[in-house]
Amino acid sequence: MVGMIETERLTRRFGARTAVEAVSMTVPDQAVYGFLGRNGAGKTTTLKMLLGLIRPTAGTARVGGVDVARDRTGAARKIGALLEAHGFYGNLTGRENLDLSRRLLGLPPSEIDRVLSVVEMRADAGRRVAGYSLGMRQRLGLARAMLGAPPVLVLDEPTNGLDPDGIAEMRGFLRDLPARTGATVLLSSHLLGEIEQIATHVGVIHQGRLVLEGELAALKAAEAPEITLRVDDPQRAAAVLRRWDLTLVEGADGMIARLRPGQDHDQVAAGLNRALVEQGVGVFAFGARERSLEGLYRQVTENTQPLPEAA
Numbered sequence: 001m002v003g004m005i006e007t008e009r010l011t012r013r014f015g016a017r018t019a020v021e022a023v024s025m026t027v028p029d030q031a032v033y034g035f036l037g038r039n040g041a042g043k044t045t046t047l048k049m050l051l052g053l054i055r056p057t058a059g060t061a062r063v064g065g066v067d068v069a070r071d072r073t074g075a076a077r078k079i080g081a082l083l084e085a086h087g088f089y090g091n092l093t094g095r096e097n098l099d100l101s102r103r104l105l106g107l108p109p110s111e112i113d114r115v116l117s118v119v120e121m122r123a124d125a126g127r128r129v130a131g132y133s134l135g136m137r138q139r140l141g142l143a144r145a146m147l148g149a150p151p152v153l154v155l156d157e158p159t160n161g162l163d164p165d166g167i168a169e170m171r172g173f174l175r176d177l178p179a180r181t182g183a184t185v186l187l188s189s190h191l192l193g194e195i196e197q198i199a200t201h202v203g204v205i206h207q208g209r210l211v212l213e214g215e216l217a218a219l220k221a222a223e224a225p226e227i228t229l230r231v232d233d234p235q236r237a238a239a240v241l242r243r244w245d246l247t248l249v250e251g252a253d254g255m256i257a258r259l260r261p262g263q264d265h266d267q268v269a270a271g272l273n274r275a276l277v278e279q280g281v282g283v284f285a286f287g288a289r290e291r292s293l294e295g296l297y298r299q300v301t302e303n304t305q306p307l308p309e310a311a
C-alpha cells in the first residue's frame with residue numbers, strides 16, 4: 001500500500017457532464033492533504049466516491065488498502081467524514097448526539113469521552129447543540145468523524161462559516177491531528193491560504209482533473225521564482241523582458257516575469273532593472289515574489305495570458 005487513500009483513474013459522469021476525470025491521487029499515511037479546487041472543480045464528487053456514497057463511472061478508489069467498490073463496509077470502517085450538513089439534533093446535547101452515532105457503529109460508550117477529549121469538548125458536551133457556536137458544531141462534527149478511530153478523516157471545507165478565531169483554532173487542531181492520533185487527513189478547500197498553513201501535501205483539481213499533486217514543500221522548492229513589476233509602459237517593458245527569456249504573465253496588479261528553474265533570481269533582477277531604466281521605462285514597483293501555493297495554483301489552473309506584442 002503506497003497511500004492511505006489511492007485512486008486510479010477515478011471518473012464520474014453525470015449524464016453528459018464529466019465531474020471527475022481520470023483522477024489518480026495518493027494521500028500518504030499521516031499526511032494532511034489539502035484537496036484544492038474552485039467551486040465545481042469536482043472535490044465533493046471525489047470525496048463522495050471515496051466514502052462510497054456514489055459509484056464511480058470508471059476507475060478505482062482504495063481507502064486504507066480497501067477497495068471502496070468491492071467492500072463498501074470495510075472501506076467505511078477506515079474512514080470518518082465531516083461533510084457540510086451536520087445533521088445534529090439541536091434538542092439533544094453534544095454527548096447524546098455522539099451517542100446516537102456510537103450506537104449505530106456498535107462502539108463502546110468509552111469512545112464518546114475519547115473523541116470529546118480529542119476535540120477538547122468534554123466541558124460542553126452536556127449542553128444542548130442548539131446553543132453551540134458554529135465552531136463548536138464543527139468540532140462536534142469532527143468528534144463524530146473520529147468515532148471508532150478510523151485511520152482516515154475526510155473533511156469537506158472544515159473552516160467554512162467559522163470566524164477568524166474559529167478558523168485559527170481549527171487550523172492548529174487539524175495540523176496536529178496526525179501526530180496526536182495517527183490519522184491521515186484529507187481536507188477539501190477552495191481557500192489557498194488556508195491549505196498553505198495546514199497541509200503537508202496538496203492535490204489540485206481543476207475542471208475534474210488532478211493537475212498537481214505532491215508534498216507542499218517540495219512543490220514550492222521546485223517552483224520557478226518570479227519577479228513582479230509595475231511600470232508606466234507595459235508594452236515597452238514587455239519588449240525588454242522578452243530578451244531575458246522569461247515567461248510573462250499579467251497579474252492582478254501588474255506584470256509577472258517568471259524565471260526558468262535554475263536562472264539566478266538576483267542576477268536576472270539586477271540586469272532587468274538596469275535594462276528597463278536604460279530603455280526609459282518608468283518602474284513604479286519591482287519585487288521578488290515569494291514562492292507560494294498561490295503561484296503554483298495559478299500555473300496549473302490558468303492559461304498564461306501572453307502580454308500584447310510590442311508595437
Ligand SMILES: Nc1ncnc2c1ncn2[C@@H]1O[C@H](COP(=O)(O)OP(=O)(O)OP(=O)(O)O)[C@@H](O)[C@H]1O
Binds near residue numbers: 038041
Ligand atoms: N448529482 C449531480 N448531477 C449533475 N451534475 C452534478 C452532480 N453533482 C455534481 N455535479 C456537477 O459536477 C461538477 C463537479 O461538482 P462538485 O460538487 O464535485 O464540485 P466541487 O469542487 O465540490 O465544488 P463545490 O465546492 O461547489 O462543492 C459540477 O459541474 C457540478 O455541477
